[in-house]
Amino acid sequence: MSTRTGKLDSNLLLILVLGSAALLAGCAQGMDQVPPSGAVQPVAMSVMLCDSGEQGCSAATSFSLGTFRDLGVGVDWKNVSGGTHTQQIALVQPNGVVYQTVSHSFGVADGKLGAPAVNDVIPVAGTFITQRSQIGEWTIDVSLDGQSIGIQKFQFTE
Amino acid sequence: MQRSFCYLRRFAAPFPHLIAACSLFAASHSPACAREKKTLVTAASQKRGGDAQLDASAASTNYGSATSLNIAAKGSTGQAARAIVQFDLSSFPNIGVKQADMGLTVTSVGNKTGSYEAHLATNLWQEASVTWTNRLTGTAWTAAGGDFNATSTAAVTINGNSATPATYTWGITADVQKWYGGTQNFGHVILENPSAGNDVNGILFNSREAAANTPTLALTFLQQVSNLKATAGNGTVTLTWANPTTLAGSTSLEAYAGVLILRQVDKPVSATSVPADGTTYTACSTIGANSDVVVFVDSTSATTFTDNGLCGGLTNDHAYSYKVFAVDTSHYYSTECGTVTSGSGACLANGSAIVPEVVAIPSATASAQAAWVFNTLAAAPSAPGINPGASTVTGSNTLLYDINPQTGLQVVPPVSFGGAISSRPTLIDTADDSIAQNVAYVPGQDNFVYAVNTDTGVFDWIVNPVSAPFVASAGLQAKLFSGATYTLAQDLVVAGTHNGATTSGNKFVALNANTGATVWTVTGNIGTVPALDIVNGAPTIDYVHGAIWFVSRSNGGTAQPSLWKLDPNAGTVLFSAKPGPIDYSPSLAPQSDILFASVNGGSLLAIDPVTGTTLASVNPGDGGLKGSVAVATTVLPYTVVFSTSTKVWAYKFACTPIANVCSIVTGGTFTLLWGGTAITTPSTPLTFPPLTKVYVGGGDGKIHELDLATGVDGKQRLLNTSAGVTVGDVSIDTSLSYVIASATDGRVYAFTFPF
Numbered sequence: 001m002s003t004r005t006g007k008l009d010s011n012l013l014l015i016l017v018l019g020s021a022a023l024l025a026g027c028a029q030g031m032d033q034v035p036p037s038g039a040v041q042p043v044a045m046s047v048m049l050c051d052s053g054e055q056g057c058s059a060a061t062s063f064s065l066g067t068f069r070d071l072g073v074g075v076d077w078k079n080v081s082g083g084t085h086t087q088q089i090a091l092v093q094p095n096g097v098v099y100q101t102v103s104h105s106f107g108v109a110d111g112k113l114g115a116p117a118v119n120d121v122i123p124v125a126g127t128f129i130t131q132r133s134q135i136g137e138w139t140i141d142v143s144l145d146g147q148s149i150g151i152q153k154f155q156f157t158e
Numbered sequence: 159m160q161r162s163f164c165y166l167r168r169f170a171a172p173f174p175h176l177i178a179a180c181s182l183f184a185a186s187h188s189p190a191c192a193r194e195k196k197t198l199v200t201a202a203s204q205k206r207g208g209d210a211q212l213d214a215s216a217a218s219t220n221y222g223s224a225t226s227l228n229i230a231a232k233g234s235t236g237q238a239a240r241a242i243v244q245f246d247l248s249s250f251p252n253i254g255v256k257q258a259d260m261g262l263t264v265t266s267v268g269n270k271t272g273s274y275e276a277h278l279a280t281n282l283w284q285e286a287s288v289t290w291t292n293r294l295t296g297t298a299w300t301a302a303g304g305d306f307n308a309t310s311t312a313a314v315t316i317n318g319n320s321a322t323p324a325t326y327t328w329g330i331t332a333d334v335q336k337w338y339g340g341t342q343n344f345g346h347v348i349l350e351n352p353s354a355g356n357d358v359n360g361i362l363f364n365s366r367e368a369a370a371n372t373p374t375l376a377l378t379f380l381q382q383v384s385n386l387k388a389t390a391g392n393g394t395v396t397l398t399w400a401n402p403t404t405l406a407g408s409t410s411l412e413a414y415a416g417v418l419i420l421r422q423v424d425k426p427v428s429a430t431s432v433p434a435d436g437t438t439y440t441a442c443s444t445i446g447a448n449s450d451v452v453v454f455v456d457s458t459s460a461t462t463f464t465d466n467g468l469c470g471g472l473t474n475d476h477a478y479s480y481k482v483f484a485v486d487t488s489h490y491y492s493t494e495c496g497t498v499t500s501g502s503g504a505c506l507a508n509g510s511a512i513v514p515e516v517v518a519i520p521s522a523t524a525s526a527q528a529a530w531v532f533n534t535l536a537a538a539p540s541a542p543g544i545n546p547g548a549s550t551v552t553g554s555n556t557l558l559y560d561i562n563p564q565t566g567l568q569v570v571p572p573v574s575f576g577g578a579i580s581s582r583p584t585l586i587d588t589a590d591d592s593i594a595q596n597v598a599y600v601p602g603q604d605n606f607v608y609a610v611n612t613d614t615g616v617f618d619w620i621v622n623p624v625s626a627p628f629v630a631s632a633g634l635q636a637k638l639f640s641g642a643t644y645t646l647a648q649d650l651v652v653a654g655t656h657n658g659a660t661t662s663g664n665k666f667v668a669l670n671a672n673t674g675a676t677v678w679t680v681t682g683n684i685g686t687v688p689a690l691d692i693v694n695g696a697p698t699i700d701y702v703h704g705a706i707w708f709v710s711r712s713n714g715g716t717a718q719p720s721l722w723k724l725d726p727n728a729g730t731v732l733f734s735a736k737p738g739p740i741d742y743s744p745s746l747a748p749q750s751d752i753l754f755a756s757v758n759g760g761s762l763l764a765i766d767p768v769t770g771t772t773l774a775s776v777n778p779g780d781g782g783l784k785g786s787v788a789v790a791t792t793v794l795p796y797t798v799v800f801s802t803s804t805k806v807w808a809y810k811f812a813c814t815p816i817a818n819v820c821s822i823v824t825g826g827t828f829t830l831l832w833g834g835t836a837i838t839t840p841s842t843p844l845t846f847p848p849l850t851k852v853y854v855g856g857g858d859g860k861i862h863e864l865d866l867a868t869g870v871d872g873k874q875r876l877l878n879t880s881a882g883v884t885v886g887d888v889s890i891d892t893s894l895s896y897v898i899a900s901a902t903d904g905r906v907y908a909f910t911f912p913f
Contacts, residue, residue, distance in 0.1 A: 146309070
């Protein structure tokens with residue numbers, strides 16, 4: 001697991017301060033929730049996508065393969081229960097077939113609800129995606145401990 | 159009915175009341191047994207397995223060779239001890255798992271009742287180096303004490319005053335089924351639930367190094383059919399196969415009855431189409447969301463079926479996909495399913511993933527069929543690496559698949575990597591390498607480089623040489639083929655990093671192929687080395703000139719190098735050039751007298767490999783070069799074939815003024831032979847002497863066969879013509895005369911060539 005650093009820190013801070021609703025219009029952020037069960041706080045997360053090779057790694061939902069380097073995927077969690085957890089990001093092709101997965105484990109102190117942030121970088125430049133121009137609507141499917149929590153769609157363009 | 163194999167058996171074998179419940183369940187849910195049962199008894203000799211204790215009070219101590227392992231939520235030191243256990247499934251490469259029970263023999267219990275949970279491990283580890291802190295030498299777990307799913311797969315309550323030794327059973331059926339359905343297998347972490355126990359002593363159980371009563375995995379399963387072949391005709395497809403026979407050492411529970419065959423047209427039978435155990439199907443019914451059609455149901459152990467128009471008929475010149483499920487007398491199918499919602503495939507997404515399948519194209523004039531089809535379960539598996547006649551190895555997401563090209567079945571269960579595999583594995587055989595094994599060398603996106611024995615699936619070594627990810631294939635300099643100037647004692651594995659965070663500080667590393675030890679490292683912007691951007695293409699070994707060539711990006715322009723030549727002995731940069739960013743592996747002509755390099759979206763360069771001088775260049779337009787170059791002739795003038803965005807081209811390269819005598823003063827010329835032959839987003843073309851055809855994967859779900867002399871796209875093989883399916887770079891097995899290619903439907907297809 002990597003923690004949010006550098007320019008991504010400012011994005012996280014912005015998200016936490018302004019709240020997700022204010023940001024939805026301007027960045028690649030989706031919010032999904034697991035249905036609440038009793039009095040338990042539902043697990044929630046938001047996803048930010050960016051070109052990790054771009055100065056500041058600005059959030060976006062559409063990327064041009066001609067100039068794109070690698071896909072930065074930041075996941076901000078809320079209300080994660082204590083214990084060890086595993087986040088999996090699945091990068092899903094436009095045809096619905098999984099292209100690649102990236103897993104990370106992280107720990108939350110027992111007896112507390114955690115809000116960890118997990119960043120990953122998925123290589124794109126020079127891979128099959130750019131070499132064969134795999135344009136179209138791709139999906140990031142985020143799961144926690146084997147349960148799909150939410151998705152974020154985005155575009156690869158020429 | 160044998161209750162000991164029924165589903166609820168997993169909860170707790172030692173408790174009679176649960177056995178009784180199990181019997182009731184079995185009696186009311188017939189059938190309850192599958193075909194074969196075999197217990198895997200672990201031993202230290204099973205190289206793909208392992209077990210160890212993870213002890214917080216001795217966080218850096220490895221217990222991989224211990225004969226007894228301790229599990230306690232809070233041991234005598236006040237800290238936790240856990241165990242990690244992985245089974246070697248090498249002897250079960252092609253099975254549909256119905257039940258899996260892990261058995262541990264407990265030799266000592268504490269003084270309280272505790273709940274001992276098995277959690278699916280989620281990160282790569284090795285028995286010889288794993289500790290509470292580290293999963294591999296020098297590499298920590300993400301969370302100390304092991305990375306694992308928060309939710310336990312199974313839990314067993316062990317009473318503090320229970321008699322010992324006693325064997326307890328954890329049901330891990332769903333996890334084992336996932337391992338056969340595309341999920342990494344790192345075994346299980348076993349821990350005492352702290353809220354349920356806090357036993358000071360916990361339990362001790364025998365490890366696989368113990369003299370007896372080692373951990374076991376009892377598997378109940380059906381094997382897959384083998385030797386599945388299709389023969390297409392005019393409006394017909396005939397399938398043949400061999401039915402399974404009971405594995406040595408298995409208990410036969412019921413007889414194999416026959417097969418059920420599903421069919422789909424112009425796309426594969428879905429991996430989620432799973433016939434439900436206990437259900438009898440009739441011909442022409444459908445299964446799954448894609449309405450895959452049941453075209454054959456047999457209970458007579460038939461080994462052939464001819465589809466000549468059943469259930470809607472066959473239309474010539476379309477690709478028909480067939481999947482053949484073994485079935486037993488109680489209607490258990492060779493799927494990874496214990497329970498399924500009838501017809502929906504709801505048990506597991508990839509429940510029929512490894513069931514053998516094949517493709518055939520009936521035609522009035524040019525019928526064809528795949529030699530085999532193998533489903534790797536993820537999109538865009540890497541281009542396959544080939545050991546002719548022996549192995550076809552492809553990386554698919556985080557798994558490495560080793561396919562027997564004679565049968566199309568996997569040699570061993572997939573090898574689980576710690577990160578994604580992006581490119582073609584580099585293979586070498588026993589006779590040619592310094593480690594005297596059939597080996598695949600594979601760099602991963604998780605910063606590790608892996609050496610895998612392709613006969614066993616065992617890791618020869620795993621190293622993290624420079625803590626940066628790899629995307630490109632490795633190069634391998636074989637000492638056997640190297641001249642006297644190569645002074646190293648063994649083969650050399652070389653690879654460049656794809657660290658997108660820097661445009662100048664990437665690395666190129668050379669490893670001892672026998673051990674993984676770093677021999678040398680070249681780092682951009684260090685010393686006299688120029689800036690080095692990300693490396694995306696495989697290195698090329700120049701045995702004639704004693705050099706390693708590789709390519710890189712160049713920070714978006716021509717201000718820093720992208721073409722590199724290194725000395726293999728010490729990594730000294732012999733030469734570098736700045737033609738612009740290059741993602742595609744350079745191609746050395748058969749006589750090693752010309753190096754061809756493709757600038758991304760730019761020109762093809764012909765380079766003198768001695769001086770690095772560019773002798774000629776050509777760019778036919780259409781978006782410029784989009785792949786490496788295939789050299790089709792053995793001597794100058796060379797015929798080269800390459801792809802641009804939507805076309806394939808052939809040019810002749812000749813030196814001037816004498817075609818076969820090159821001079822850096824007079825250079826050379828490219829002359830168009832044919833092109834561009836239109837193909838949707840073509841792959842790097844493949845041809846080599848003495849082939850007279852060129853093979854290209856298309857973005858249209860086909861492999862195209864072009865005539866080398868004319869460029870005519872004369873024949874194609876339909877793999878999967880569903881929208882969005884792209885065929886990757888093709889490979890050729892010269893021993894079997896197969897063209898083999900991966901596609902973004904997750905499958906590897908083999909066709910006999912020429913088409």
